[in-house]
Amino acid sequence: MxxxxxxxxxxxxxxxxxxxxxxxxxxxxxxxxxxxxxxxxxxxxxxxxxxxxxxxxxxxxxxxxxxxxxxxxxxxxxxxxxxxxxxxxxxxxxxxxxxxxxxxxxxxxxxxxxxxxxKTSTIDSGSINGHPFFTTAGIGFDAYISSVFAGNKKRGLKTYVELVLKEVLNYKHLPVTATINGNTLVTNCYVMAFANAAQYGNNAYIAPMADIRDGLLDVCLVRELDFLKAIHLSYCMLTRQIANADSAEYFKTDGVLVETDHQIMYHADGDFIGKASRFKVEMFPKSLKVISPA
The missing domain is CATH 3.40.50.10330 (Probable inorganic polyphosphate/atp-NAD kinase; domain 1)
Known part of the structure; x- marks a missing residue:
């Protein structure tokens, strides 16, 4: 400096x-x-x-x-x-x-x-359909909640959890085809989160193992979810135990392609972007300088 x-x-x-x-x-x-x-x-x-x-x-x-x-x-x-x-x-x-x-x-x-x-260091960034993100992006339920949350006057973790539990029964999983590490996965998708960082915010951890400097995404796939599973998953997120939850599967990769016959909502860093039927998620290693504690 x-x-x-x-x-x-x-x-x-x-x-x-x-x-x-x-x-x-x-x-x-x-x-x-x-x-x-x-x-x-x-x-x-x-x-x-x-x-x-x-x-x-x-x-x-x-x-x-x-x-x-x-x-x-x-x-x-x-x-x-x-x-x-x-x-x-x-x-x-x-x-x-x-x-x-x-x-x-x-x-x-x-x-x-x-x-x-x-103190300067360098972190990775990602993009979903050309929209940059630095913590998480996602398709499915978390994007739906982002769209609802954006119109809510109340903020904070309590409001977010209340919305999740209220809306979980209104949202249905959809079939998708995902290409991850050269492998094709045909699956149901309730939510697919692409994590560059460990958490959404408010200490709600979607990928506790994520490293913002490793050049890789931690992809969290939840195939289906009901009310009881949603409660358990929410608890696991808040206690950093989501990686051990039965409802969540994880993949590490430098990029993902997701295709579906349906229009699915998506978000970048919690901001609702819109709907699409094809999602290209990319990583850009060491693309942003940041100031953080030594």
């Missing part, structure tokens, strides 16, 4: 559970101004953050900080892919999946301490 690091904070003023926080005051108090100089910009609309992140990288910023929830982090990270600028995170959302995986403190002051240290 240079003698004085250039940092740009990209703030989503509407994000998550801490929208009332005075971010500028926290930065003034807790950023090490001898080591770093900074500026702050604010997003005006959905999809604005990638533009701001690209501009920051092009302007020579060394660190670009996403101040917001998982959607904001995804947008800023997208703008920084394959650049020299490093992503940092001030968690301000309800899930904070990437921040939790990178062990970034959930409090603003603790997260700023990590930024002050400016």
């Amino acid at each position: 240079p003698e004085q690091t250039r940092i740009r904070f990209i703030v989503n003023p509407k994000s998550g559970t801490k929208s009332g926080l005075d971010i500028a005051s926290h930065i003034k108090l807790h950023l090490d101004h001898q080591k770093h100089r900074h500026d702050i910009v604010y997003t005006d609309y959905a999809g604005h953050a990638p533009e701001l992140a690209k501009q920051a990288a092009a302007a020579g910023c060394h660190i670009v900080v996403a101040v917001g929830g998982d959607g904001t982090v995804n947008e800023v990270a997208r703008g920084l892919l394959n650049t020299e600028a490093a992503l940092a995170i001030l968690p301000k959302g309800s899930g904070n999946g990437l921040a939790r995986h990178l062990k970034i403190p959930m409090g603003i002051r603790g997260a700023l301490r990590v930024i002050n240290q400016a």
